[in-house]
Amino acid sequence: MVIEAQRNAKIKGEEFTTLPKDLYIPPDALEVYLEAFEGPLDLLLYLIRKHNLDILDIPMADLTRQYVQYVEKMRAIKLELAADYLLMSAMLIEIKSRMLLPKPAEIAEEDDPRAELVRRLMEYEAIKLAAQRLDEMPKVGDGISVASAYFEQISLVKPPEVSLVDLTEAWRNVLKRASHFQHHKVGRAELSVREHMSLILRRLQSARMLEFTELFDIAHDGIPKLVVCFLAILELAREGLLRITQQQAFSPIYVQINSDE
Amino acid sequence: MSEASNIRELKNVLEAALLTSHQPLSLDDMLRLFTERMERATLRMLLDELKQDWAERTMELVQVASGYRFQAREKYTTYLMRLHPEKQVKYSRAVMETLAIIAYRQPVTRGDIEEIRGVAVNPNVMRQLQERDWVDVVGQREVPGRPSLYATTKHFLNDFNLRSLDELPAMEVFVQPGA
Amino acid sequence: MSEASNIRELKNVLEAALLTSHQPLSLDDMLRLFTERMERATLRMLLDELKQDWAERTMELVQVASGYRFQAREKYTTYLMRLHPEKQVKYSRAVMETLAIIAYRQPVTRGDIEEIRGVAVNPNVMRQLQERDWVDVVGQREVPGRPSLYATTKHFLNDFNLRSLDELPAMEVFVQPGA
Numbered sequence: 001m002v003i004e005a006q007r008n009a010k011i012k013g014e015e016f017t018t019l020p021k022d023l024y025i026p027p028d029a030l031e032v033y034l035e036a037f038e039g040p041l042d043l044l045l046y047l048i049r050k051h052n053l054d055i056l057d058i059p060m061a062d063l064t065r066q067y068v069q070y071v072e073k074m075r076a077i078k079l080e081l082a083a084d085y086l087l088m089s090a091m092l093i094e095i096k097s098r099m100l101l102p103k104p105a106e107i108a109e110e111d112d113p114r115a116e117l118v119r120r121l122m123e124y125e126a127i128k129l130a131a132q133r134l135d136e137m138p139k140v141g142d143g144i145s146v147a148s149a150y151f152e153q154i155s156l157v158k159p160p161e162v163s164l165v166d167l168t169e170a171w172r173n174v175l176k177r178a179s180h181f182q183h184h185k186v187g188r189a190e191l192s193v194r195e196h197m198s199l200i201l202r203r204l205q206s207a208r209m210l211e212f213t214e215l216f217d218i219a220h221d222g223i224p225k226l227v228v229c230f231l232a233i234l235e236l237a238r239e240g241l242l243r244i245t246q247q248q249a250f251s252p253i254y255v256q257i258n259s260d261e
Numbered sequence: 262m263s264e265a266s267n268i269r270e271l272k273n274v275l276e277a278a279l280l281t282s283h284q285p286l287s288l289d290d291m292l293r294l295f296t297e298r299m300e301r302a303t304l305r306m307l308l309d310e311l312k313q314d315w316a317e318r319t320m321e322l323v324q325v326a327s328g329y330r331f332q333a334r335e336k337y338t339t340y341l342m343r344l345h346p347e348k349q350v351k352y353s354r355a356v357m358e359t360l361a362i363i364a365y366r367q368p369v370t371r372g373d374i375e376e377i378r379g380v381a382v383n384p385n386v387m388r389q390l391q392e393r394d395w396v397d398v399v400g401q402r403e404v405p406g407r408p409s410l411y412a413t414t415k416h417f418l419n420d421f422n423l424r425s426l427d428e429l430p431a432m433e434v435f436v437q438p439g440a
Numbered sequence: 441m442s443e444a445s446n447i448r449e450l451k452n453v454l455e456a457a458l459l460t461s462h463q464p465l466s467l468d469d470m471l472r473l474f475t476e477r478m479e480r481a482t483l484r485m486l487l488d489e490l491k492q493d494w495a496e497r498t499m500e501l502v503q504v505a506s507g508y509r510f511q512a513r514e515k516y517t518t519y520l521m522r523l524h525p526e527k528q529v530k531y532s533r534a535v536m537e538t539l540a541i542i543a544y545r546q547p548v549t550r551g552d553i554e555e556i557r558g559v560a561v562n563p564n565v566m567r568q569l570q571e572r573d574w575v576d577v578v579g580q581r582e583v584p585g586r587p588s589l590y591a592t593t594k595h596f597l598n599d600f601n602l603r604s605l606d607e608l609p610a611m612e613v614f615v616q617p618g619a
Contacts, residue, residue, distance in 0.1 A: 038533055039559035084559045123556055129612045131533065131540035137609075138517070140599040142529070145281035145520045147499055147510035149320055151333035151341050151460040159393060160352050162360075164421055168430045170354070171361035174377060191365065195426035198367045198412030201399040240403055241368075241410070258403045277498040277516040278523060280459060286523070294519045319456040337456040340473045344457060344465070 040088035041124040043070060048121070055121060058114055060099055064092040091117070189228070196232030201241065204257045212244070212253035271295075272311050279311075280320075285328035355386050360395060364417070364429060368399050368410035387411070395420065450474075451490050458490075459499075464507035464598055505597030505604060531568065538565050539574060543596070544611060547578050547589035566590075574599065 037043045047066050048055055071085045098113035138144045200215060215233065216226055233255065236242040243258040274294055279286060288301055291308075308329060312322040320331040333341060352360075359382060362374050371382050390396040395417040401407040413426070423429065453473055458465060467480055470487075487508060491501040499510040512520060531539075538561065541553050550561050569575035574596040580586040592605070602608065 038537060039557055041558035088558070120556075120558070124558065126611045127537055127540050127544070127556055130544055130609070131536040133609045133612075134540055134543070134600070135531070135536045137600055138514070139601075140511075143514075143517050143521075144599075144601060145277070145512040145517070146462070147280050147459045147512075148283050148462045149280050149331040149333065149459045150285075151456070152335065152338055153342070153345065160350055162352060162357070162420075164423075164430070166357060167361055167364065167421065170357035171365055173354075174358045174361055177379065189427070191429055191431070192425065192427040194365070194367050198399050201368055201410060201412070205400055241400065257400055273498045274516060274519045277512040278520055280499060280510070281512050281520060282523070283462075290523060293522050296522075319452050320459060331459070333456040333460050337453060340453045341457055341460060343472050343475075344461065344469060 038128075040067075040085045041121060042128070043067065043085070044088070045121055045125055045128070055118060058118065060092065060096040060114065064089075064096050067092055192225075192228045193231045193235060196229050197236050197241075200229075200232055200236060200255075201257070204242075204255065209254050209256040212255050215255060268307065268310070272307055272314070275307055275311055279322065279329060279331050282330070285325050285330040287328035290328065352389070353386070355380075355383060356389055359386050360390055360413075363390070363396050363411050364413050364426065367412040369412075370402050370408035370410055372408055374411075447486065447489070451486055451493070454486055454490055458501065458508060458510050461509070464504050464509040466507035469507065502601065503603055504601060505594045509598075511601075532565075534562060535565050535568055539569055539592075539596075542569070542575050542590050543592050543605070543608060546591040546605075549581055549587040549589055551587060553590075572599075 037046065044063070044067060047053075047063060047070075048058070051062070051066075053059065053063065068089055071089055074085060095113045095117060140146055203215070204210060212233075216229055218226065221229070233242065233244075237244055241258055243256050244253060245256070246253045275291060278291065278294055288304055291304055292299055292301070308322065315322055315331070319334060319337060321334050322329060322331055355378075358378055359374055362377055363369055366373065366377070371387070374382050387396070394414055396411050397414050398409040399412040400410045402410055418425065454470060457470065457473055467483055470483055471478055471480070487501065494501055494510075498513060498516065500513050501508060501510055534557075537557055538553055541556050542548055545552065545556070550566070553561050566575070573593055575590050576593045577588045578591040579589045581589055597604065597607075600608075
């Protein structure tokens with residue numbers, strides 16, 4: 001066995017310095033130790049590096065024997081770990097047995113039964129080293145601190161855009177669902193009346209009481225508007241929102257907000 | 262021999278820490294930057310100097326409740342806000358329908374709106390419409406509880422580009438067959 | 441008459457924006473700072489000057505995949521790490537190896553990763569990489585089962601201080617002992 005002689009073989013990656021020097025692993029340490037391997041390829045690489053084997057001419061018999069010994073130990077302790085490792089055992093044994101077969105003299109190098117294993121080991125080692133490099137690189141939050149000074153945000157929320165189409169669509173939806181409005185038509189005239197109802201209420205909010213004639217702007221409004229205004233007053237009165245009073249015949253008529261007092 | 266051997270270097274460490282920190286840094290935080298013991302008075306002195314160094318520059322070293330931070334001077338706010346345009350939120354269906362009801366049926370009380378929509382009016386909905394200055398209270402209905410009467414405002418007409426409410430599309434209701 | 445009328449003022453606006461932005465700012469982002477039209481060449485020139493202005497100072501103006509950012513010079517790292525010693529996330533070898541495979545061999549499926557590493561991919565590993573926004577699904581491979589294809593994100597490049605994938609360290613080839 002070469003194990004003793006090679007026990008100080010340098011392996012990339014520091015975690016290996018803590019590994020046992022030979023195949024003997026104290027049983028209670030094995031579990032911790034196995035955590036260090038990322039899988040069968042990692043274990044194989046470890047064995048190859050540890051024994052300073054030539055990856056392009058792997059002595060399959062040695063490697064397979066050592067690998068199987070490890071896996072047996074693993075099986076003894078941590079069964080669920082074994083699946084991927086067992087598959088590799090089978091593959092190693094298969095490669096070894098194919099190498100025992102007599103080969104034709106003109107065999108090409110790529111027909112070496114080890115070729116695929118070697119390719120995978122090299123690919124995995126390259127990735128393993130790349131992973132170490134990535135891990136060591138300074139990263140934002142781990143070695144790189146990015147400027148993030150404060151600035152006062154103006155809490156000026158841009159109000160949503162609403163179009164007339166959105167508004168009428170909303171009204172249409174209301175009407176669709178409110179069945180008791182289905183026969184009702186809101187025409188332009190009615191909208192005018194409704195608008196004037198609001199306007200009159202608004203004026204009476206500040207003035208409390210106004211003379212009836214003050215509610216009409218005879219100088220500026222045309223007849224249709226005066227009529228609408230009159231209808232609005234009547235509608236407000238009908239809804240009990242206004243009180244219209246007159247002390248005596250031909251005296252001024254007053255309009256005020258209806259209040260109970 | 263200290264790590265950061267002179268005042269310039271000490272201030273630089275503080276500057277780098279304050280410019281890269283997401284939160285204000287307390288004096289205790291900043292003392293942790295240095296392995297060597299530093300008096301709080303020394304730290305305060307350094308911060309004062311740092312503040313002076315930045316007096317004419319883009320950032321301002323300010324002290325807030327939880328510590329110190331660098332913040333962009335107010336004059337840059339207008340520019341910086343352009344990087345963070347507020348997302349336009351959309352009004353909920355409840356808001357739009359409530360607005361439509363007030364526009365077409367004004368003046369109405371909250372009770373009227375609830376009756377038409379068949380659901381309670383969320384106070385938040387009325388608040389949004391009033392904050393937008395599209396709706397306001399024009400009176401009270403003289404019934405128990407004296408509920409407020411809501412109507413649309415001039416501002417509403419302006420925003421919708423209307424001269425008066427009768428420019429709102431007249432809504433012909435589709436009478437459902439058999440309804 | 442422009443808002444920011446001279447080069448000093450324009451650079452100040454850029455400085456304020458870059459010092460307060462949590463993400464790198466692209467040229468397009470920075471053009472949005474100004475209401476007036478600015479040529480990209482002018483902006484680049486201003487950024488060059490700004491970089492020069494900070495050449496001897498605590499922060500460094502760097503360019504990464506999604507744009508420009510200020511970051512503390514390396515010499516301050518030792519100090520700054522002391523502020524948040526608990527926050528340094530260390531990823532397992534499985535996570536870093538998976539990331540390396542995705543970074544160097546992208547786009548790859550989970551099957552590809554398993555093939556290279558020789559072990560099953562723990563779903564938790566992919567989740568960690570996706571949550572960190574270093575890795576993302578970019579499509580499906582058109583084979584039975586349509587497995588997801590994973591690739592690294594711009595955010596990965598930003599976090600690793602890279603402008604593009606070709607700035608990744610070159611892969612080392614297995615060196616034969618005594619070869």
